[in-house]
Amino acid sequence: MTIRPSVGVSASVKPANEAPANEPVVEAQKLGLAFQTGDGPVQALSDVDLTIGKGEFVSFIGPSGCGKTTLLRVIADLERPTEGTISINGMTPEQAREKRAYGYVFQAAALYPWRTIERNVALPLEIMGLSRSEQQERIRRTLELVNLTGFEKKYPWQLSGGMQQRASIARALAFDADLLLMDEPFGALDEIVRDHLNEQLLKLWARTEKTICFVTHSIPEAVYLSTRIVVMSPRPGRVTDIIESTLPKERPLDIRESPEFLAIAARVRDGLRAGHSYED
């Protein structure tokens, strides 16, 4: 299918980020992926055309099974597409993975319980073969970025859920890659903690100028965080709308009550409704 052109919901305000003007980080064309299962093929992704520019914060939103995680996994070279093409910084996903072009944050914090926070963050650095002093420097820097300085020697079970998820973000940041892939990182947390982490993530994004691909089920989260919102629908998983945010880069939490925020949220909701079959 053809993606509708990205337009701002309000013509009077300049979009926060016009992706095509930026250097492309992710470029997908006619991307499709069919899983072969015992019950026949499952078309997880179909006809996805998407370009993500450097420094964008792009959220993927859609009902369960619409292929959000699969798309992130294709970018990360954890799944291979069966149709179309995709490139990451001009490379194949495999080359990008070998060059450690991205950090990946999973739904659950996925920390090793027998390792302290600093040893968890150090894990990818050990695998990369970095010197001890370089490891120490990166651990210090990334824990500071997620406000966990002072918790280096704690074990994951000694931290709250929100702090554990921040530690897993620090681990993904330790790669020092320009691209951060985040699969519903705050889905299991309560609303207040989630609000706080959303604010911190925006600040971190502004400070580091990374490109972020973020999967979520939450409309307010997607609208609050993103420069663009990709709305997806299932069976087969496809992109049904791409919404350019008109919100400024600087976003206090109460921006969520502004008419502009509510207008973007309404458009996302409309997109989700249009793609929903209501059969089950």
Ligand SMILES: Nc1ncnc2c1ncn2[C@@H]1O[C@H](COP(=O)(O)OP(=O)(O)OP(=O)(O)O)[C@@H](O)[C@H]1O
């Ligand atoms: N390894 C696999 N083998 C077979 N089918 C799969 C596999 N992984 C995913 N699928 C199917 O592909 C479709 C897309 O799944 P995916 O996990 O990407 O959706 P999602 O939008 O991330 O869902 P959720 O919001 O529940 O995490 C679903 O129908 C799912 O059952």
